[in-house]
Amino acid sequence: MSLDEQLRSHGLRVTGIRRDVLDLLQRSDRALSHADVERALPERADRVTLFRVLQSFEDAGLAHRVLDVQGTSRYASCSTECDAHAHHDVHAHFRCTACSGVFCLERVALPEVNVPKGFTVTASRLELEGRCSSCA
Template sequence: MTNQELLHHHGLRATNLRLELLRLLRASDRALTHQELEAGLKVEADRVSIFRSLNAFEEAGVVHRVLDGRGTSCFARCGTDCGHGDHNDAHAHFRCNGCGHVYCLDAVELPSVSLPRGFKLAKSHLELDGTCKACR
């Protein structure tokens, strides 16, 4: 599926900015911040438009959001099985303490947890940190 088809399939318009953002996200093996995306764009675009596009992507199920260790949002393309507001992002994330990059780890298995009485679990996120391949 092309990026254009992907956008249309989720009810979004295929603008230059959005096609560019998807291109960058698809080309990356890790989750990217809005700053990295802005820096990588081959098109001029306003910060606000990038934020709005990323929010639209997230809501539509095109990307998912991860927080890096300092609380800023990173975005990565979703797997094929995400829909509107229905994310299947139940995989672990690894954050490198050296470069700060955030990787999605689809291979790592998530634990099943039992919560104290009264708490109702919706989702669990396993956040790992350490040193990545490039930083060793």
Template sequence: MDNKALLHKHGLRITDTRLAVLSLLQNSSKALSQSDVERSLPQQADRVTLFRVLQAFEDAGLAHKVMDAHGVARYASCAPTCSTEQHQDSHAHFHCTQCGDVYCLEDVELPKVKVPKGFKQQESHLEVEGRCAACA
């Protein structure tokens, strides 16, 4: 499926900025902050637009958000099974303590956690800290 079809499938209008941001996220090995995206885009886009694009991707199941050590949101492209209803990115994330980059560890699945009766689980996170290959 090409990215136009992908945006359409997730209920989003096709715009040049959305297409550019989507392919940026797909081709990046690490999760990208809004300023990373801003720096890497072929054409300039204003901040508000970019913020909305990333927000829309998260709502639509195209990108998931990971907070870095400074509380800055970073975005990574989603598993194909993610949808507007639910994210399915149940993998761990690696936080580099040196450069601060965040990587999806897609092969590391989150353990199933049993919550007490009457509790309803929405999300769980597993974070691994260390040094990435570039910093090690």
């Protein structure tokens, strides 16, 4: 599916910046922060616009947000099998301690955890730490 088709099939209007950001996320082997995306875009983008684009991707199920222990948000594109509406951060991530790269471990699902009665889970994450293949 082309970038335009992917945007449309997720209910998003096609704009130049949406196309550029989606292309960037899908080509990257790692999750990208706002700053990473801003730096890599072919044209300078307004910060607020960029924030909205990433947010719209998250809402539409085209990307998911990965929060690391320092609280930095990074975005990664969702694999095509990703369900557009039930795609919270359901897999584990790997963080490289050398380059700070965050990688999706899409095959490693987060375990279903039963929390005590009355508790509500609003977020869960499973992060592995070590060295990526380029830094090993």
